[in-house]
Amino acid sequence: MLAQHLLRQPAPIFAPIAAVVCLTDDPGKRGRRALRLLAGVCVGVAVGELATRVTGSGWLQVGTAVAAGMLVVALGSINSLTLLQAGIAALLVVGLASPATGWTRLLSAVIGGVLALVVSQVLVSPSPVRLLVGAAREALRGPAEALGEVAAALREGSAARAEDAVTALRGGQAPLATFLDTSETAGSLASTTVRGRRERARVAVLRRRLAGVEYVHASTVLLARTAVEVRAAGASVPAHLADGVDELAAAVRAVAADPGAPDPRADDLGGPRPTHEIADELAATRPGGLADRDAQLAAQLHVLARDVAALVDHSGTRATT
Structure with a gap:
């Protein structure tokens, strides 16, 4: 709802995905998890946008974008969360082929991740x-x-x-x-x-x-x-x-x-x-x-x-x- 209001998009799908993924770890690890998630999303969105502009959309382009996004992340990190989020983000960008821009998708993920961190690290953090x-x-x-x-x-x-x-x-x-x-x-x-x-x-x-x-x-x-x-x-x-x-x-x-x-x-x-x-x-x-x-x-x-x-x-x- 927050992403819809701020971004004026009917279905900012990356916001709820980011929020849920950030909260699926121990409380003490959620900060690092959010950073890894956002790094993967950034790479996946960038690769997906590039693939869409160059090759268009289709099942072959989806597979290529997913592989390329995960490969780019693997050059600097082998963290499973970052790898998976890069692949998922590239898949959604190419597969959905919605009119939303890459920046909108990225901001959607940032809103979800930040909101999850505010809730878990500030508002309801455990003692x-x-x-x-x-x-x-x-x-x-x-x-x-x-x-x-x-x-x-x-x-x-x-x-x-x-x-x-x-x-x-x-x-x-x-x-x-x-x-x-x-x-x-x-x-x-x-x-x-x-x-x-x-x-x-x-x-x-x-x-x-x-x-x-x-x-x-x-x-x-x-x-x-x-x-x-x-x-x-x-x-x-x-x-x-x-x-x-x-x-x-x-x-x-x-x-x-x-x-x-x-x-x-x-x-x-x-x-x-x-x-x-x-x-x-x-x-x-x-x-x-x-x-x-x-x-x-x-x-x-x-x-x-x-x-x-x-x-x-x-x-x-x-x-x-």
């Missing part, structure tokens, strides 16, 4: 902080639940229960992958959208602090595998190690419940304690004086506690949410 916190919450739920299962397995002497925790962690890679992708998207939104610029400082703090989510996941897997080996051997486990795993489970649950909080309070049985107190205390765990398998379990507990401690900020500075 990068909210995206990042939500993805971190989902990524940490798996390790939190697995640690609870590991603690129960150590107390009950159940190798099968610990093995179930390992299996669940291995099958729960999707939330972790989503978190890593979302972290990149949040960083992009913080620099390319109006709302993101307002949250840039907060996004930088959260990305830096939550970068260790994948390490917590990996350390939890190693701890669970060690628990399987310890329980399979049939030896008893010192109570303080099982209690330590339970406390870490509470600490990870606290972070998962509110990843944006600088220092969440863990829901352990002794009363809520700042997560860093639990993690720092367990990070001091040393395997000295323990049997080999118990020493290995204590060492894994030590590594995981350090990874959990890195997820929280206990410096006393608290960023606003």
